[in-house]
Amino acid sequence: MERIKLLQELVIKNQSKILFWVFDGIGGLPHPETGKTELETANIPAIDAFARSASCGGLVPHGAGVTPGSGPGHLSLFGYPLDQFDLPRGVLEVLGAEDVFHGGELVQGVEIQAGDLAMRGNFATLEHRGDKAVISDRRANKIATPESRRVCELLSRELSVEGYEVYVYPGKEHRFALLLRGPGLVGGLSDADPQKSGVPPKPVEAEHPEAERSAALVNEIIAQATRILADEPEANTVLLRGIGAAPKIPTLEELYGIKAAAIATYPMYKGIARLVGMDVLDVGSMEHADEVKALEEAFDDYDFFYLHIKETDGYAHVFDFDGKVGVFESCDPLFKKVTEMGFDVIALTGDHCTPAVLGDHSWHPIPTALWSKTVLGGGVEAFSEREVLRGTMGLRASRDLLPLALAEARRFNKFGA
Amino acid sequence: MERIKLLQELVIKNQSKILFWVFDGIGGLPHPETGKTELETANIPAIDAFARSASCGGLVPHGAGVTPGSGPGHLSLFGYPLDQFDLPRGVLEVLGAEDVFHGGELVQGVEIQAGDLAMRGNFATLEHRGDKAVISDRRANKIATPESRRVCELLSRELSVEGYEVYVYPGKEHRFALLLRGPGLVGGLSDADPQKSGVPPKPVEAEHPEAERSAALVNEIIAQATRILADEPEANTVLLRGIGAAPKIPTLEELYGIKAAAIATYPMYKGIARLVGMDVLDVGSMEHADEVKALEEAFDDYDFFYLHIKETDGYAHVFDFDGKVGVFESCDPLFKKVTEMGFDVIALTGDHCTPAVLGDHSWHPIPTALWSKTVLGGGVEAFSEREVLRGTMGLRASRDLLPLALAEARRFNKFGA
Numbered sequence: 079m080e081r082i083k084l085l086q087e088l089v090i091k092n093q094s095k096i097l098f099w100v101f102d103g104i105g106g107l108p109h110p111e112t113g114k115t116e117l118e119t120a121n122i123p124a125i126d127a128f129a130r131s132a133s134c135g136g137l138v139p140h141g142a143g144v145t146p147g148s149g150p151g152h153l154s155l156f157g158y159p160l161d162q163f164d165l166p167r168g169v170l171e172v173l174g175a176e177d178v179f180h181g182g183e184l185v186q187g188v189e190i191q192a193g194d195l196a197m198r199g200n201f202a203t204l205e206h207r208g209d210k211a212v213i214s215d216r217r218a219n220k221i222a223t224p225e226s227r228r229v230c231e232l233l234s235r236e237l238s239v240e241g242y243e244v245y246v247y248p249g250k251e252h253r254f255a256l257l258l259r260g261p262g263l264v265g266g267l268s269d270a271d272p273q274k275s276g277v278p279p280k281p282v283e284a285e286h287p288e289a290e291r292s293a294a295l296v297n298e299i300i301a302q303a304t305r306i307l308a309d310e311p312e313a314n315t316v317l318l319r320g321i322g323a324a325p326k327i328p329t330l331e332e333l334y335g336i337k338a339a340a341i342a343t344y345p346m347y348k349g350i351a352r353l354v355g356m357d358v359l360d361v362g363s364m365e366h367a368d369e370v371k372a373l374e375e376a377f378d379d380y381d382f383f384y385l386h387i388k389e390t391d392g393y394a395h396v397f398d399f400d401g402k403v404g405v406f407e408s409c410d411p412l413f414k415k416v417t418e419m420g421f422d423v424i425a426l427t428g429d430h431c432t433p434a435v436l437g438d439h440s441w442h443p444i445p446t447a448l449w450s451k452t453v454l455g456g457g458v459e460a461f462s463e464r465e466v467l468r469g470t471m472g473l474r475a476s477r478d479l480l481p482l483a484l485a486e487a488r489r490f491n492k493f494g495a
Numbered sequence: 496m497e498r499i500k501l502l503q504e505l506v507i508k509n510q511s512k513i514l515f516w517v518f519d520g521i522g523g524l525p526h527p528e529t530g531k532t533e534l535e536t537a538n539i540p541a542i543d544a545f546a547r548s549a550s551c552g553g554l555v556p557h558g559a560g561v562t563p564g565s566g567p568g569h570l571s572l573f574g575y576p577l578d579q580f581d582l583p584r585g586v587l588e589v590l591g592a593e594d595v596f597h598g599g600e601l602v603q604g605v606e607i608q609a610g611d612l613a614m615r616g617n618f619a620t621l622e623h624r625g626d627k628a629v630i631s632d633r634r635a636n637k638i639a640t641p642e643s644r645r646v647c648e649l650l651s652r653e654l655s656v657e658g659y660e661v662y663v664y665p666g667k668e669h670r671f672a673l674l675l676r677g678p679g680l681v682g683g684l685s686d687a688d689p690q691k692s693g694v695p696p697k698p699v700e701a702e703h704p705e706a707e708r709s710a711a712l713v714n715e716i717i718a719q720a721t722r723i724l725a726d727e728p729e730a731n732t733v734l735l736r737g738i739g740a741a742p743k744i745p746t747l748e749e750l751y752g753i754k755a756a757a758i759a760t761y762p763m764y765k766g767i768a769r770l771v772g773m774d775v776l777d778v779g780s781m782e783h784a785d786e787v788k789a790l791e792e793a794f795d796d797y798d799f800f801y802l803h804i805k806e807t808d809g810y811a812h813v814f815d816f817d818g819k820v821g822v823f824e825s826c827d828p829l830f831k832k833v834t835e836m837g838f839d840v841i842a843l844t845g846d847h848c849t850p851a852v853l854g855d856h857s858w859h860p861i862p863t864a865l866w867s868k869t870v871l872g873g874g875v876e877a878f879s880e881r882e883v884l885r886g887t888m889g890l891r892a893s894r895d896l897l898p899l900a901l902a903e904a905r906r907f908n909k910f911g912a
Contacts, residue, residue, distance in 0.1 A: 094526050105871075107869060107871055108871075115871075136889070140501070140910055141498055141501075141895070141898070142891060142892075142895030142896075142898045142899045142902075142908050143895070143897075143898030143899045143900075143901055143907060144501070144502070144505065144898070144900035144902070145902065145907060145908075145909045145910065146910050146911060147910060147911035147912040148912065149910070149911040149912060150910050150911040161497075161498075167504075167911070169911070170910075170911035171911060171912045172912075173911065173912070174912030175910050175912050230620070249912065255912070262498065425881070433869070435869070436869060436910075439909055440869075440902075441899070441902040441907070442871050443887075443889075445870075448604075463871055464871065464873045464874060464887060467874065467887050467889065468874070468885075472889060472890075473889040473890070473891075486599075
């Protein structure tokens with residue numbers, strides 16, 4: 079039996095309260111001068127005490143060696159086995175995007191909906207050779223990120239397909255994502271990327287008859303984009319791939335019987351939370367203390383809370399080791415406070431690691447501590463990247479954390495007699 | 496999405512250099528007198544120092560409890576998920592065979608090619624009862640290995656199928672393997688082994704029409720072998736099973752974008768390496784020092800090197816605990832030398848364990864240390880069967896080592912944004 083179906087069948091409801099406290103990009107690597115990681119450096123007595131009473135371990139987000147973006151990282155953490163839900167790469171890209179342009183403006187609160195058609199894109203260089211146009215550079219000479227952002231803004235202003243909304247998500251260098259919203263969009267479209275230079279761009283093709291109208295729309299987008307960008311020196315066309323429609327994915331309530339709320343200050347994380355059916359609570363500011371306040375106020379109304387701290391990842395992305403350490407330290411008393419609110423189960427974890435020495439996400443196991451009154455704790459002295467691996471949880475797939483938490487919350491029946 | 500497809504999609508190329516130093520049969524078990532394993536006994540200061548700076552753990556070759564032969568052991572180590580590549584048992588047997596007879600002679604350099612038809616065999620005893628011939632012993636009274644070898648040589652001399660080459664691989668006791676090479680061979684053949692004694696042998700049957708000619712050829716081989724062996728007292732027929740054609744499997748370059756070279760002195764390992772598309776470098780002798788010299792000379796020419804040390808396994812197969820310890824010790828300074836060559840990633844590992852006290856391969860986790868500048872190391876004081884399990888790698892599937900190494904070499908893009 080598929081695991082997810084088994085779990086669904088075993089679910090029971092009760093009055094228990096579960097919290098996932100998520101430090102974005104939580105895990106790090108040793109600082110070259112001290113040999114200590116971010117968590118080994120941080121002075122976090124409350125978190126350390128929590129870890130000593132918890133079952134600690136490391137979460138592997140998507141199998142050995144895979145570095146997840148925020149979309150795949152969070153979906154795993156929420157107990158979604160990505161290999162069993164057909165989430166096209168374009169959808170994962172949009173889920174993880176920080177900004178979005180619409181009509182030439184940066185807009186807020188755009189969240190992917192079932193039926194949206196999402197795709198990844200490269201800006202590329204099209205060159206006219208005789209009477210043929212060929213892709214001379216699939217990455218438009220890896221144009222600088224601000225350049226790429228300007229072109230995304232331009233596209234979002236000029237692209238126009240009657241009856242459809244077009245959203246453009248800037249990425250790093252030549253990368254971006256694009257989302258089409260409107261009636262009758264379906265996936266099953268081939269990539270428009272020829273995968274090599276010196277050949278003409280490939281039109282998108284429908285893999286089945288129902289997708290033909292969607293294919294025509296995407297080809298229209300490509301044709302328009304090529305006209306709009308005609309005068310750009312490098313980024314004068316787009317190559318689209320990973321095109322797919324956002325599926326209706328089951329909510330956390332449908333899968334695991336939990337009414338869930340998200341407490342996050344950045345749009346991307348609110349969007350991912352809504353995708354899995356969470357209510358997004360109003361925090362009212364960007365302050366962590368206000369996130370904790372929102373948690374306290376909504377305590378009675380939900381079974382499961384996801385509280386997201388963004389800044390650990392933010393500092394790590396700019397190689398600011400001390401900045402990241404500081405976020406852990408400033409959150410330590412807030413975390414202590416939530417441990418006193420009466421939760422039955424608390425997980426302290428992350429969506430992926432972002433070591434400050436790398437300045438980017440990584441593939442390393444995510445330091446995690448799971449506490450309840452029935453947890454098998456022990457083995458660790460503190461909460462750190464290395465120390466948790468001595469704990470009783472061991473190495474687990476990220477997607478296993480939620481089932482473990484639900485078990486600790488006594489929300490599963492026995493399997494068989 | 497299938498994991499291997501996801502990895503393939505994430506691959507990027509760069510200038511990094513990766514080494515897999517493979518001690519065949521690396522892991523052992525405690526000596527009954529000292530209570531210490533082979534690696535705990537060995538004096539290997541350079542390897543211990545390496546382990547202290549590395550991410551250590553244990554590799555499980557094919558799931559809990561499975562003892563792999565050399566073929567499956569190496570393929571997992573090279574990142575091939577065997578459950579996703581249809582490698583018939585006969586092909587795996589041939590890949591792991593040490594010797595091969597052709598035309599009555601031991602020959603060198605025979606390597607399995609796509610389209611070869613490979614099969615496992617038992618010598619068996621056929622008895623005439625009235626007008627019926629029945630299998631009276633499916634294992635020919637487990638004839639001694641030298642006897643079996645003699646019969647393999649005989650078969651290889653006498654078997655003759657026009658237009659096809661026949662290769663016979665001696666095994667232990669009644670076991671052998673056989674390979675047919677020639678046009679139009681396809682798999683999809685039933686076993687010829689009736690699985691019980693007292694019944695007539697079963698002819699091989701084609702499972703689909705395209706396999707009928709191959710079935711007829713294998714039945715012809717069985718009939719000829721039974722005539723050739725008519726005067727043998729015990730091994731007077733053959734039972735063939737696990738029959739299948741060697742598929743074209745993707746190369747390491749196709750799967751992971753790495754140009755790979757193998758440094759090995761024994762034919763079997765060269766064969767497995769060529770199967771996955773590695774270049775096999777000329778070592779010029781059986782000396783480990785010359786293997787290291789070959790590595791040094793080819794350093795600039797490849798992305799990935801597989802360096803194989805056979806003798807650890809060889810000594811363990813003859814229960815020579817001290818002999819195996821001695822190989823680790825004599826390789827320690829050579830290993831130190833390779834750590835100074837400028838590799839970005841080095842894995843010290845094995846294809847399986849061969850505890851000298853067992854005298855055979857085993858199912859135990861393979862002691863492994865993975866080093867790079869970005870590895871999360873720590874937790875171990877030395878490199879040994881038990882100590883590595885305290886490291887940050889934990890227990891992993893063998894097939895996960897290459898993805899981990901490629902991640903450390905920064906050869907994967909992020910999954911999703």
